[in-house]
Amino acid sequence: MDKIVLEATSTTPRIYFDPVAGYFEISGKSLPENSFEFYKPLLDWMENYSENPGMQSALVFKLEYFNTSSTSHFLRLIKRLEKLYSEGRNAVVQWYYDDEDEDMKEAGEDFKLLSKLPIQILSKGDE
Numbered sequence: 001m002d003k004i005v006l007e008a009t010s011t012t013p014r015i016y017f018d019p020v021a022g023y024f025e026i027s028g029k030s031l032p033e034n035s036f037e038f039y040k041p042l043l044d045w046m047e048n049y050s051e052n053p054g055m056q057s058a059l060v061f062k063l064e065y066f067n068t069s070s071t072s073h074f075l076r077l078i079k080r081l082e083k084l085y086s087e088g089r090n091a092v093v094q095w096y097y098d099d100e101d102e103d104m105k106e107a108g109e110d111f112k113l114l115s116k117l118p119i120q121i122l123s124k125g126d127e
Contacts, residue, residue: 001052004045012038013063017045022054024077027062030070039073046080053084057091062124063104071107075114082117093119 001019008014008028016025024046032038049057059081061074078093085091093115095108105121112119 001045001048004042013066015042017042017049019049019054022057023060024058025060025062026074026077027060029064030066032070035067035069035073039070039076043073043076043080046077050080050084053089055090057081057084057089058094059092060094060096061108062096064098065104066107075111078111078115078117078119082115085117091117093117094122095119096122096124099123099125 003019004015004017006012006015011029011031011033013026013028013030016023016027018024059077066074081091081093093111095111097104097108108119108121112121
Protein backbone atom coordinates (compact mmCIF):
# COMPACT_ATOMS: atom_id res chain seq x y z
CA MET A 1 0.00 0.00 0.00
CA ASP A 2 1.47 3.33 -1.07
CA LYS A 3 1.83 6.45 1.01
CA ILE A 4 -0.30 9.44 -0.03
CA VAL A 5 1.31 12.87 0.05
CA LEU A 6 -0.63 15.81 -1.39
CA GLU A 7 0.64 19.33 -0.93
CA ALA A 8 -1.80 21.98 0.27
CA THR A 9 -3.41 24.42 -2.11
CA SER A 10 -5.45 27.53 -1.38
CA THR A 11 -8.57 25.35 -1.11
CA THR A 12 -7.34 21.86 -0.20
CA PRO A 13 -5.40 20.61 2.82
CA ARG A 14 -2.03 18.94 2.93
CA ILE A 15 -2.54 15.18 3.11
CA TYR A 16 0.06 12.83 4.53
CA PHE A 17 -1.14 9.23 4.88
CA ASP A 18 1.61 6.76 5.79
CA PRO A 19 0.37 3.17 6.14
CA VAL A 20 3.68 1.84 7.50
CA ALA A 21 3.75 4.37 10.36
CA GLY A 22 -0.04 4.27 10.77
CA TYR A 23 -0.01 8.07 10.68
CA PHE A 24 -2.62 10.04 8.75
CA GLU A 25 -2.49 13.84 8.81
CA ILE A 26 -4.81 16.42 7.31
CA SER A 27 -3.56 19.98 7.74
CA GLY A 28 -4.27 23.47 6.47
CA LYS A 29 -7.52 24.62 4.88
CA SER A 30 -10.22 22.30 3.58
CA LEU A 31 -12.67 24.02 1.28
CA PRO A 32 -12.49 22.03 -1.93
CA GLU A 33 -14.97 22.98 -4.61
CA ASN A 34 -16.06 19.35 -4.84
CA SER A 35 -15.38 17.76 -1.46
CA PHE A 36 -16.66 14.34 -2.56
CA GLU A 37 -14.20 14.26 -5.45
CA PHE A 38 -11.33 15.30 -3.18
CA TYR A 39 -12.04 13.00 -0.23
CA LYS A 40 -13.39 9.87 -2.01
CA PRO A 41 -9.90 8.53 -2.89
CA LEU A 42 -8.78 9.11 0.72
CA LEU A 43 -11.81 7.30 2.10
CA ASP A 44 -11.21 4.41 -0.31
CA TRP A 45 -7.53 4.33 0.69
CA MET A 46 -8.49 4.25 4.38
CA GLU A 47 -10.93 1.42 3.68
CA ASN A 48 -8.10 -0.58 2.05
CA TYR A 49 -5.80 0.24 4.97
CA SER A 50 -8.46 -1.07 7.36
CA GLU A 51 -8.20 -4.51 5.77
CA ASN A 52 -4.60 -4.86 6.95
CA PRO A 53 -3.93 -2.09 9.50
CA GLY A 54 -0.77 -1.44 11.42
CA MET A 55 -0.44 -2.05 15.15
CA GLN A 56 -1.22 1.59 15.80
CA SER A 57 -3.18 4.16 13.80
CA ALA A 58 -3.41 7.91 14.38
CA LEU A 59 -5.58 10.32 12.41
CA VAL A 60 -4.28 13.83 13.01
CA PHE A 61 -6.16 17.02 12.13
CA LYS A 62 -4.20 20.29 12.10
CA LEU A 63 -6.68 22.53 10.38
CA GLU A 64 -6.88 26.29 10.06
CA TYR A 65 -10.34 26.23 8.52
CA PHE A 66 -12.76 23.80 6.92
CA ASN A 67 -16.10 24.18 5.20
CA THR A 68 -19.32 22.37 6.04
CA SER A 69 -18.99 19.88 3.18
CA SER A 70 -15.62 18.70 4.55
CA THR A 71 -17.22 17.81 7.88
CA SER A 72 -18.98 14.67 6.66
CA HIS A 73 -15.77 13.36 5.09
CA PHE A 74 -13.84 13.93 8.32
CA LEU A 75 -16.51 12.01 10.19
CA ARG A 76 -16.30 9.14 7.69
CA LEU A 77 -12.52 8.95 8.17
CA ILE A 78 -12.99 8.96 11.94
CA LYS A 79 -15.62 6.21 11.66
CA ARG A 80 -13.18 4.07 9.62
CA LEU A 81 -10.70 4.26 12.49
CA GLU A 82 -13.45 3.76 15.04
CA LYS A 83 -14.17 0.40 13.39
CA LEU A 84 -10.53 -0.62 13.95
CA TYR A 85 -10.74 0.55 17.54
CA SER A 86 -13.90 -1.49 18.12
CA GLU A 87 -11.99 -4.54 16.83
CA GLY A 88 -9.39 -4.02 19.57
CA ARG A 89 -6.81 -2.12 17.53
CA ASN A 90 -4.88 0.82 18.92
CA ALA A 91 -6.40 3.85 17.16
CA VAL A 92 -6.68 7.51 18.09
CA VAL A 93 -7.64 10.87 16.64
CA GLN A 94 -5.68 13.98 17.52
CA TRP A 95 -7.50 17.26 16.84
CA TYR A 96 -5.23 20.30 17.05
CA TYR A 97 -6.53 23.84 17.36
CA ASP A 98 -4.98 27.27 17.72
CA ASP A 99 -5.40 28.65 21.25
CA GLU A 100 -7.32 31.62 19.89
CA ASP A 101 -9.65 29.57 17.68
CA GLU A 102 -12.51 28.51 19.91
CA ASP A 103 -14.59 27.38 16.90
CA MET A 104 -11.94 24.85 15.87
CA LYS A 105 -11.70 23.54 19.43
CA GLU A 106 -15.49 23.14 19.55
CA ALA A 107 -15.48 21.32 16.20
CA GLY A 108 -13.07 18.76 17.66
CA GLU A 109 -15.27 18.39 20.71
CA ASP A 110 -18.28 17.82 18.43
CA PHE A 111 -16.45 15.00 16.62
CA LYS A 112 -15.51 13.55 19.99
CA LEU A 113 -19.20 13.37 20.94
CA LEU A 114 -20.00 11.53 17.68
CA SER A 115 -17.40 8.80 18.12
CA LYS A 116 -16.45 6.02 20.51
CA LEU A 117 -12.87 6.44 19.37
CA PRO A 118 -10.47 8.32 21.67
CA ILE A 119 -10.22 11.85 20.33
CA GLN A 120 -7.60 14.06 21.90
CA ILE A 121 -8.31 17.80 21.67
CA LEU A 122 -4.90 19.46 21.73
CA SER A 123 -3.67 23.03 21.59
CA LYS A 124 -1.12 23.61 18.81
CA GLY A 125 1.02 25.06 21.58
CA ASP A 126 1.23 21.52 23.04
CA GLU A 127 2.91 20.05 19.94
